[in-house]
Every structure is written in structure tokens, then in C-alpha cells.
Amino acid sequence: MSLSVTNLTVNYGDHTVLNELNIEDLQKGSFTALLGPNAAGKSTLFKSIAGLIKTKSGAVSLNGRDLKKCSKMERARDVIYLPQALYSTLALSVFESILVSLKQNSGWRVRPEDIKKVAEVLELLNIGHLAAKNIGELSGGQKQLVALARILVVKPKVILLDEPTSALDLHHQLSILTVIKKLTIEREFITVAALHDVNLAAKFCDQIMLLDKGSIQTQGDAHNVLAMPLLGKAYKVQTSLERSSSGQLYLDAKLLNDSAQAMA
Numbered sequence: 001m002s003l004s005v006t007n008l009t010v011n012y013g014d015h016t017v018l019n020e021l022n023i024e025d026l027q028k029g030s031f032t033a034l035l036g037p038n039a040a041g042k043s044t045l046f047k048s049i050a051g052l053i054k055t056k057s058g059a060v061s062l063n064g065r066d067l068k069k070c071s072k073m074e075r076a077r078d079v080i081y082l083p084q085a086l087y088s089t090l091a092l093s094v095f096e097s098i099l100v101s102l103k104q105n106s107g108w109r110v111r112p113e114d115i116k117k118v119a120e121v122l123e124l125l126n127i128g129h130l131a132a133k134n135i136g137e138l139s140g141g142q143k144q145l146v147a148l149a150r151i152l153v154v155k156p157k158v159i160l161l162d163e164p165t166s167a168l169d170l171h172h173q174l175s176i177l178t179v180i181k182k183l184t185i186e187r188e189f190i191t192v193a194a195l196h197d198v199n200l201a202a203k204f205c206d207q208i209m210l211l212d213k214g215s216i217q218t219q220g221d222a223h224n225v226l227a228m229p230l231l232g233k234a235y236k237v238q239t240s241l242e243r244s245s246s247g248q249l250y251l252d253a254k255l256l257n258d259s260a261q262a263m264a
């Protein structure tokens, strides 16, 4: 199974955000980081792949099949997008919220195996103690874990994670990315995560894609992409790549000048 994107163009009014963008085959069991500066279009790309916004032209294909030809329900089941803004379904408990996610595309009759699946995912993410809490009572990081549980419980083919660690402390960033990587391999997901932490991307992802100026500027293994001058160019910083004594890649960055730069 593989996911590819061909000549994708997306506009908001007369603002072209993605312009003839291409992604080479992402294979099942692979974990890819999507890097790119603020407002580069990472969320727009995810929403386009998930079929949540209108695209001007181009195709998103899963196993060579254009996803436009799938039913809405089939696409929603196979391609799951975890948005950056965390939802808060105030009236539901964590357990109920995960159960609703499991059942929403497969009929509403709750069977004993459904309860077991919810319990398994709670355990997997170490959030069993939150099961009876209302979503509205959770911290930002806890909500992020529950949002992830809602995805993992349905076992999709493609998982698109929009900054999945943005609300998490260091321990949870590492543990969640470890779980995502492990499940990606075991369940043969095609996983793509937009990450702002370049070093986390290098540590966990099989490959990195850099989105800038409306298209994927480069796609390849972490070492090759992080070593490219165009990474620093995209972020308007000066970079230097190092390797720690344990073999881990580490990208150091500093501003081109000493003054802080406003967001373009």
C-alpha cells in the first residue's frame, strides 16, 4: 500500500497555498515528518489529503486509486486527520468519546469487543485513569492524548497528525512518538506528522518532507534533508548538523541576524 500526491493545487480565494505539489510514494509502515515554516500550508495539505477541503486540481492516490473516486465514508475510514486545534466535546467522558470515534463509521450497536478495543487503546496510551473524566476537564496535553486514542482505535490506513506533540511535555512527546512509530510498523499505517521540532523528526521518522513556497522542496531520509541548505533557507535560519556520541542527528539553528524576525 502506498500514498502519493500529484500536481495538487489548493487556493483560498485568490491565495494559492499549494501549487502543483507532489509527494512521492509513502509506503505502509512508514513514519514521515512534514516540516515547513508557519503558514507554509501543512494543515492545508493534510486537509486536502483527507478530502476535507476543496482542491483546485491534482490527485491524492492510495494504492494507485484516486481518493476522489472513493465514497466519503470510505475516505473518512481510511484517511484520518488529527487537527491541530483540539476539540472539546464537553458532554462526553474520555471513554465515550473514544467509543464514538470507533463506532461512527461502522454502525452504532456497541458490542463487547468494542469496549475491549477502547480499553486497549486507553492502556496503550497510558490514559486509563482518565476514562471516566469529561473531555472538558482535561488539560491540553491530556486532550491531545485522547484525540490520538480516538484515531488509533479505528485502525485507518493513513494517519495525518497535525503537530501531535504541541501540547505535550518532554516525557509525553517521547512516549507518544514511540507509540506512534511502533503502531505504524505493527499495523502498517502510512503515518505523516507535521512537526515543528526538527530534532524529534530526525529521531523518530523514516523520512522527512519539507514544504515551502507551495510545494514539497525535498523528500528523503533525515540525514540528507537536514543537511540541505534549503532547510535553513525555508526557516530563515542558519543551521548546522551534528551527530551525538550515541549517533543521534542534532540540528542546531540560529537566526540569520540577532534580531527576532516577525512571522511573514
Ligand SMILES: Nc1ncnc2c1ncn2[C@@H]1O[C@H](COP(=O)(O)OP(=O)(O)OP(=O)(O)O)[C@@H](O)[C@H]1O
Binding pocket: 012, 017, 036, 037, 038, 039, 040, 041, 042, 043, 044, 045, 084
Ligand atoms: N480557511 C482558510 N481561509 C483562508 N485562508 C486560509 C484558511 N486556512 C488557511 N489559510 C491560509 O493558508 C496558509 C496556510 O495555512 P496552513 O494552516 O495550511 O499553514 P501551516 O503550515 O499548517 O501553518 P502553521 O505551521 O502555522 O500551523 C496561511 O497563509 C493561512 O492564512
